[in-house]
Amino acid sequence: xxxxxxxxxxxxxxxADKGFSQRDQAERLQLHCERNNIEVxxxxxxxxxxxTFNRPEWKQLLDELIKTKGKNYDYxxxxxxxxxxxxxxxxxxxxxxxxxxxxxEPLAIEQPLDxxxxxxxxxxxxxxxxxxxxxxxxxxxxxxxxxRAKKEGRWMGKALPGYINKSTxxxxxxxxxxxxPEASHMRWAFExxxxxxxxxxxxxxxxxxxxxxCSRNSFWEAIRNPMYCGKIIVPKFKxxxxxxxxxxxxxxxxxxxxxxxxxxxxxxxxNYLHGGAKASSPEEYPLRGFLRCPVCxxxxxxxxxxxxxxxYYYYHCTLACKQRFRSxxxxxxxxxxxxxxxxxxxxxxxxxxxxxxTFNDNSKFLQSERKKIAEAITTQNNKLTKARELLLLETIxxxxxxxxxxxxxxxxxxxESDLQDLEKKVSHGLNIELLVSDALRxxxxxxxxxxxxxxxxxxxxxxxxxxxxxxxDGKEHHTTxxxxxxxxxxxxxxxxxxxKTGVSSSKSDYSGYVPSAGVEPARFPxxx
Numbered sequence: 088x089x090x091x092x093x094x095x096x097x098x099x100x101x102x103a104d105k106g107f108s109q110r111d112q113a114e115r116l117q118l119h120c121e122r123n124n125i126e127v128x129x130x131x132x133x134x135x136x137x138x139t140f141n142r143p144e145w146k147q148l149l150d151e152l153i154k155t156k157g158k159n160y161d162y163x164x165x166x167x168x169x170x171x172x173x174x175x176x177x178x179x180x181x182x183x184x185x186x187x188x189x190x191x192e193p194l195a196i197e198q199p200l201d202x203x204x205x206x207x208x209x210x211x212x213x214x215x216x217x218x219x220x221x222x223x224x225x226x227x228x229x230x231x232x233x234x235r236a237k238k239e240g241r242w243m244g245k246a247l248p249g250y251i252n253k254s255t256x257x258x259x260x261x262x263x264x265x266x267x268p269e270a271s272h273m274r275w276a277f278e279x280x281x282x283x284x285x286x287x288x289x290x291x292x293x294x295x296x297x298x299x300x301c302s303r304n305s306f307w308e309a310i311r312n313p314m315y316c317g318k319i320i321v322p323k324f325k326x327x328x329x330x331x332x333x334x335x336x337x338x339x340x341x342x343x344x345x346x347x348x349x350x351x352x353x354x355x356x357x358n359y360l361h362g363g364a365k366a367s368s369p370e371e372y373p374l375r376g377f378l379r380c381p382v383c384x385x386x387x388x389x390x391x392x393x394x395x396x397x398x399y400y401y402y403h404c405t406l407a408c409k410q411r412f413r414s415x416x417x418x419x420x421x422x423x424x425x426x427x428x429x430x431x432x433x434x435x436x437x438x439x440x441x442x443x444x445t446f447n448d449n450s451k452f453l454q455s456e457r458k459k460i461a462e463a464i465t466t467q468n469n470k471l472t473k474a475r476e477l478l479l480l481e482t483i484x485x486x487x488x489x490x491x492x493x494x495x496x497x498x499x500x501x502x503e504s505d506l507q508d509l510e511k512k513v514s515h516g517l518n519i520e521l522l523v524s525d526a527l528r529x530x531x532x533x534x535x536x537x538x539x540x541x542x543x544x545x546x547x548x549x550x551x552x553x554x555x556x557x558x559x560d561g562k563e564h565h566t567t568x569x570x571x572x573x574x575x576x577x578x579x580x581x582x583x584x585x586x587k588t589g590v591s592s593s594k595s596d597y598s599g600y601v602p603s604a605g606v607e608p609a610r611f612p613x614x615x
Contacts, residue, residue, distance in 0.1 A: 089125045091162040096133040096170045119196045137173040157189025169218035240335040248301040249273035272299035281347040284550030316345035342504030371400040373545040380404040381558045471495045
């Protein structure tokens with residue numbers, strides 16, 4: 088009597104859970120064996136896809152065949168060939184393995200074939216290829232559907248941190264919406280990465296402490312996704328190039344902020360500390376990571392040494408120059424440095440007058456900014472047109488043209504986001520007086536803010552006030568670059584320190600020191 092192994096596979100988990108398809112296949116296979124006097128030695132139930140043979144139950148069957156050399160079975164039976172496989176190439180290899188290595192014949196009872204007849208291979212090809220074609224068509228339809236949805240601005244897949252997947256009341260349309268408090272944590276992360284005071288890795292750690300639930304890798308992937316500024320990536324497909332579509336969801340941040348973060352991540356804009364310092368440091372070393380050695384120019388670190396009665400703390404260089412300074416003296420000198428930026432009586436009012444006078448001339452300011460952005464966009468479009476002409480003349484290759492086109496289009500997208508951000512400020516009304524007032528309030532109490540802050544707050548203030556690392560020579564701090572708003576205060580303090588009041592001087596003398604358009608006076612976060 089011939090012996091058979093019945094192989095029963097369903098195409099979906101739903102069918103597997105309900106059991107109807109499995110039961111129906113089992114009944115038909117067992118009835119066929121009874122009619123043909125075939126002994127059923129084993130019945131295998133599988134609920135995995137037939138795209139490959141990497142299926143748990145099938146792999147166990149192969150392991151058994153290897154051990155017994157196929158002596159337990161004469162047939163592997165299934166109802167149709169699409170139950171066996173939906174991959175033509177894999178199916179032929181598996182048929183060859185069963186027949187040649189183990190002398191077992193695969194048999195589809197509803198699509199019977201005599202594989203010893205050469206012409207049967209033609210019909211077998213049809214039986215195997217049709218399910219594969221059906222799978223490919225279904226996959227292609229899904230691809231087209233998802234691509235169409237992305238073009239329409241819909242987010243496909245699991246929502247990123249700060250958003251949550253939702254459905255309309257009728258359940259027909261799915262969308263993503265802001266999810267608090269994670270949305271606020273992600274917004275805070277973007278804003279602080281753009282500032283550049285702390286390294287991105289430490290921004291993630293600080294966001295986790297605030298309550299953000301996101302792994303390290305997921306965070307890095309998230310902050311590079313333009314979905315947060317309201318854009319959906321439509322990937323390259325055939326002759327269509329990749330582009331960004333306007334999303335239908337509510338953006339978490341502005342486009343300008345998103346591209347500022349990308350510049351920081353990619354190393355094109357290192358405003359603070361050339362990549363950011365660690366967010367935390369021992370209380371005795373708030374300046375660690377901000378100082379350079381006055382001899383060799385390398386970064387100075389901090390450590391302590393134990394004396395007879397106490398520990399002594401030092402900032403020191405790690406190389407052979409052996410420069411070191413008592414941390415207490417360095418920290419005290421830094422607080423004296425901060426006092427220079429506290430506005431004297433009358434100086435704050437003059438500073439506010441200079442800033443507001445410059446920024447409140449909206450018509451001139453907007454006209455100038457719009458003109459700059461429009462000229463930059465025109466330049467990029469001309470560059471793209473010129474590259475197209477060179478391509479037609481075969482002066483440059485298609486690859487070179489694509490590189491130029493991609494670079495120009497990215498520049499245009501960023502310029503348009505700057506223009507959009509400018510228009511939003513106009514429509515919402517930029518309250519420059521309030522911004523300057525907040526900044527001055529922080530500057531007036533700068534030393535107290537610094538001394539009362541925890542170590543993270545102190546390092547935040549240091550990074551905001553001094554965008555670049557500096558040298559301590561043993562007595563004084565020699566800074567190379569200072570926050571532009573604080574620099575103007577310092578200039579006014581020095582210029583007018585011998586006058587009783589500062590308001591009588593011409594404000595036009597200082598208009599050149601006002602930060603460029605789009606730069607807001609530094610404000611310190613609450614709680615530092």
